[in-house]
Structure formats: C-alpha cells, structure tokens
Amino acid sequence: MSTSRPVVLITGTSSGIGLETALAVARTDRHVVATMRDPGRDEALRTAAREAGVADLIEVRRLDVTDPASVLACVAAVVADHGRLDALVNNAGAGHVGTLELDGVAKAREVMEVNFFGVLTVTEAALPHLRVAGGRLLTVTSVGGVVGQPFNEAYCAAKFAVEGFMESLHPVAAGVGVRVTVVEPGAVASEFVRNAGAGEMADRVAAAGPYAVALQNYLARTADAFAAAQSSAEAAEAVAAALTADRPAFRIQTSERARAFVGVKLADLDGDKVTGLTAGWVS
Structure with a gap:
C-alpha cells in the first residue's frame, strides 16, 4: 500500500x-508515524490528536532507539506499509543531572x-529511504549541544x-538529496524536565558530598x-x-532566549564568555 x-x-x-x-506535523497534512518505547503510554497523544482533529493522520508504533532490532523492524514496516519515508525527526532522549566523580x-x-x-x-535505518524521497532529517538537540552546562x-x-555528527553529515547528505537540520530548544516546560530529576533536589544535594553547594x-x-x-x-512549532x-x-533555535544563549558560544572564540557565564550558575 502506498500513502499519498x-x-x-x-x-x-x-x-x-x-x-x-506529532500534532504540529499532522496539522501540515502529513502522515505521522509517532513512535515510542512503550506504546502503552500512547493515551495522551491519542487524546490530544482527537481533540486537535488529526487522529486519522497519526499512527503509533513501537520503537526503542537503544534496540537496533526494534529500530530496523519499525522502519522496515513503515516503508512496507506506506511505500515511502519522507522525513525523520529524531526527538527521543533522556536528561541527566550529575557529575563524573x-x-x-x-x-x-x-x-x-x-x-x-x-x-x-535510527538515522542509519532511515537514510536509504530518505535518499529515495529526497527527504528531511531533523534532530532535536538542545542549547546544551552548543553550550556546556554545569x-x-x-x-x-x-x-x-x-x-x-549532523554538522559533518550535512554536506554529505545534501549531495544525495537529504536536508539535515538540528533544532535547539532552550528551557522547555515538559515531562522531560521532570524525568531529569530536577524535583529531587534535597536527595541529590545530600548525596553530593564536596559538590553539594555547587549543585x-x-x-x-x-x-x-x-x-x-x-x-x-511552542518548541514543536519550530x-x-x-x-x-x-x-x-x-x-534552528526554538525561542529568542535560546538564540541569545547559543549566540554567546558561537561568538566566543576563546571560551571566556561561556565559562564566565556558567561559573555564575554554581557559585
């Protein structure tokens, strides 16, 4: 079956x-394959899709980015069922607050x-199909992909x-018809932040030893x-x-604050502006 x-x-x-x-892309009249590690957690998406009137443009499939077999099976099934894959949005990720020692x-x-x-x-599995489609490869990174943060x-x-990786891939992929973009959110109010553990402040500080005050x-x-x-x-619209x-x-940054923050690094040839800025976060 081919999807138009x-x-x-x-x-x-x-x-x-x-x-x-997923909602924002479906509103552009594209067919969205919304993947997640546990499809049993799809109710929030399905409810929001119904409320937005795009439920018929969103399907949910299982894909665990840390399981190559899961990735290959999902991408192969999408292409088999729809006859095409025009774009990949790498969004899955996990936050972590901590320090090496x-x-x-x-x-x-x-x-x-x-x-x-x-x-x-996921990118490796998708690229052959994106080449055929002359498609898009988008990856949601972070302002933390430009500015190192304590x-x-x-x-x-x-x-x-x-x-x-994506900056290096960009001209290579362009040569075979695939456009590569990274999207850099700043602070976003989402479950991702809660999953990073910011709400466990007291326990983290108590266990931080010599790093407690800075943390x-x-x-x-x-x-x-x-x-x-x-x-x-708002970030999704970007x-x-x-x-x-x-x-x-x-x-591409998702807000003016993100643009200003990233701009500090991109104009900072010796690193003093960045390290001077972030030092103030821990002292």
Whole structure:
C-alpha cells in the first residue's frame, strides 16, 4: 500500500516536545508515524490528536532507539506499509543531572547510548529511504549541544556529539538529496524536565558530598530558568516549521532566549564568555 501524503517518523512521542511535534506535523497534512518505547503510554497523544482533529493522520508504533532490532523492524514496516519515508525527526532522549566523580563513566555511557547512539541507529535505518524521497532529517538537540552546562556533563557531551555528527553529515547528505537540520530548544516546560530529576533536589544535594553547594546553587538557578520556560507546543512549532520550510537552516533555535544563549558560544572564540557565564550558575 502506498500513502499519498508525505510520511514522517518521529521518535519519543509519548510526551513533551515529541507529542506536540506529532500534532504540529499532522496539522501540515502529513502522515505521522509517532513512535515510542512503550506504546502503552500512547493515551495522551491519542487524546490530544482527537481533540486537535488529526487522529486519522497519526499512527503509533513501537520503537526503542537503544534496540537496533526494534529500530530496523519499525522502519522496515513503515516503508512496507506506506511505500515511502519522507522525513525523520529524531526527538527521543533522556536528561541527566550529575557529575563524573559522583556518577562514574558507566552513567555517561548510558546517557550517550540514548542521546547519541540512539540517534545514529535510527538515522542509519532511515537514510536509504530518505535518499529515495529526497527527504528531511531533523534532530532535536538542545542549547546544551552548543553550550556546556554545569552538572550536565554527560548530557551535553551527547548533544555536542549529535551536533558535530549532523554538522559533518550535512554536506554529505545534501549531495544525495537529504536536508539535515538540528533544532535547539532552550528551557522547555515538559515531562522531560521532570524525568531529569530536577524535583529531587534535597536527595541529590545530600548525596553530593564536596559538590553539594555547587549543585544546590545550580538546581536553584535551573528551577528559576524553567519557571519561565517556553511550552512544548511552542518548541514543536519550530520543528514543524523546519520540516516544511523550502530551505531550512542547518541550526534552528526554538525561542529568542535560546538564540541569545547559543549566540554567546558561537561568538566566543576563546571560551571566556561561556565559562564566565556558567561559573555564575554554581557559585
């Protein structure tokens, strides 16, 4: 069976930016394959899709970015069922707050597995089909993929890696007809933030030993930042706009605050502005 509408596969759609992106893309009259590790968590998306009048344009499938067999099976089934794959939105990810001495290398590997290698696994599976379609490859990264942030070492390392990979892939993919874009949200009010553990402040500080004061200061600053965060829906609109633009930029921020923050790094040749800024977060 061939689907006449463009087909867009989005990872990590059970909540937050992923859920809202599925809705925003469906509103552009594209067929959305909304994937999630546990399809049993699809009720929020299905309810929102019905309320938005796009339920017939969204299907839910299982895809675990850390399981290559799951990824290959999902992508193959989408192409078999619809005859095409026009775009991939890599959105699935996991936050982590911590520091190396307390967490160890094993935790950093775990964060990289989800946020970096998971992106590569899905991208590898999708690229042959995106080439055929002359399609789009979008990856939701973070301002943390440009500016390193205290107690986000593993998370930022993974997002830096994704940005470096996609920036390097961009001209290669363009040569075979695939446009590559990274979308960089700043602070977003979503379940992702709660999953990162920001609400467990007291327990984290108590276990932080010599890092306790710095961590307490960081968590307090972060709580203030997320009090003024943009909504997941606003961030998702930026993703949908990048997907539908004729010539999307490689790097797109989802808000003016995100643009200003990323701008500090991109204009900072020796690193003093960034490290001076973030030092104030922990002192």
